[in-house]
Amino acid sequence: MPSCRRHLFRRVAFRSHNLPSWKNTFPDPSTSPAAYAHEMRIHLASDAPIQLAEYMPYFSNVRDLTLIGGKCDNLEWIPSIGKLPTSIRSLTMKFVSITNAQVLNIMGQLPNLDNLSLCTFKGSGFPDGVGDILKGRYGGKLELLLMDDFHASVVRSLLEVSEGLGFKSVKAFCNAEDDFPVYADLVSACQDTLIDLDISVSAEGSPLC
Amino acid sequence: MFDFSNHKSIEHLSFSLLSNFASCRWLSTALSTISPANSPRLSTVTIYLHRHVPPARLVSEPTLGASATKDLRDVGTEVKRIRDESRGKVKFEVVVPLPQVMRSIRLAWPSALEGCSFRVEY
Numbered sequence: 043m044p045s046c047r048r049h050l051f052r053r054v055a056f057r058s059h060n061l062p063s064w065k066n067t068f069p070d071p072s073t074s075p076a077a078y079a080h081e082m083r084i085h086l087a088s089d090a091p092i093q094l095a096e097y098m099p100y101f102s103n104v105r106d107l108t109l110i111g112g113k114c115d116n117l118e119w120i121p122s123i124g125k126l127p128t129s130i131r132s133l134t135m136k137f138v139s140i141t142n143a144q145v146l147n148i149m150g151q152l153p154n155l156d157n158l159s160l161c162t163f164k165g166s167g168f169p170d171g172v173g174d175i176l177k178g179r180y181g182g183k184l185e186l187l188l189m190d191d192f193h194a195s196v197v198r199s200l201l202e203v204s205e206g207l208g209f210k211s212v213k214a215f216c217n218a219e220d221d222f223p224v225y226a227d228l229v230s231a232c233q234d235t236l237i238d239l240d241i242s243v244s245a246e247g248s249p250l251c
Numbered sequence: 252m253f254d255f256s257n258h259k260s261i262e263h264l265s266f267s268l269l270s271n272f273a274s275c276r277w278l279s280t281a282l283s284t285i286s287p288a289n290s291p292r293l294s295t296v297t298i299y300l301h302r303h304v305p306p307a308r309l310v311s312e313p314t315l316g317a318s319a320t321k322d323l324r325d326v327g328t329e330v331k332r333i334r335d336e337s338r339g340k341v342k343f344e345v346v347v348p349l350p351q352v353m354r355s356i357r358l359a360w361p362s363a364l365e366g367c368s369f370r371v372e373y
């Protein structure tokens with residue numbers, strides 16, 4: 043049975059409607075197959091935040107976390123997710139809009155984060171000095187498909203990470219040449235490690251994701 | 252601007268011009284910082300033109316504009332330099348969504364993007 047669970051629950055996806063099923067099937071989180079999950083996807087519906095906090099600590103071996111949602115400006119959904127496992131090495135966030143507090147709350151919990159993919163059409167910028175909050179290793183792949191002025195703020199925050207950046211792959215979308223300086227700094231910060239660089243430029247700010 | 256002069260590990264570079272653009276001088280400037288001696292692992296440089304532009308729009312208007320075409324001539328100059336310095340080891344590829352785009356570039360400036368191989372992909 044354990045070997046079956048290892049395969050059956052390697053990937054888990056939660057939505058508002060199927061979380062109750064998980065809770066009914068595995069009422070005791072300590073005996074649930076949560077520890078077998080390596081990839082986790084959470085769809086955060088705007089009308090029904092998922093209450094995962096009590097279950098999240100048991101997903102102790104999740105490597106890849108994907109969060110998908112709509113407008114999250116007015117949602118207090120971060121506390122509902124709870125404390126994230128430190129095993130997470132890859133984080134993907136796709137939102138219509140998101141606030142800096144929400145992004146920071148998630149990224150600040152992940153000391154082993156190597157890969158970051160952030161795709162959002164609208165977001166509020168990070169305040170200065172947040173680099174100290176970000177503890178990840180940032181030695182894998184970075185993908186930034188962002189609209190507004192959010193991207194420059196995110197990149198500036200990453201540049202403040204005290205341990206430095208060691209991304210091997212960077213894929214970034216620039217709205218215009220005005221974005222180049224901050225991305226040029228990012229590319230320079232990774233000059234010892236960068237293997238693959240993909241820069242996209244649009245004069246019209248065309249959406250990608 | 253982008254500076255690749257100290258990127259010893261870089262292997263693949265990709266630049267995408269997503270929509271109708273007025274200028275791409277930054278591209279030749281970025282390429283001018285590449286030195287095959289300092290970046291010995293560099294093997295491919297891919298340039299995407301008009302990526303994600305609706306084909307219908309390109310059929311009726313496949314040109315890049317005079318300024319952009321002139322900039323691509325400068326890109327060609329850097330392509331030739333890098334190819335020569337790397338003795339052909341660095342491969343350049345230009346990807347366009349429709350053949351008409353490539354024809355319009357060659358008609359406007361035959362030597363633009365000289366030394367690149369071309370591929371049509373949408």
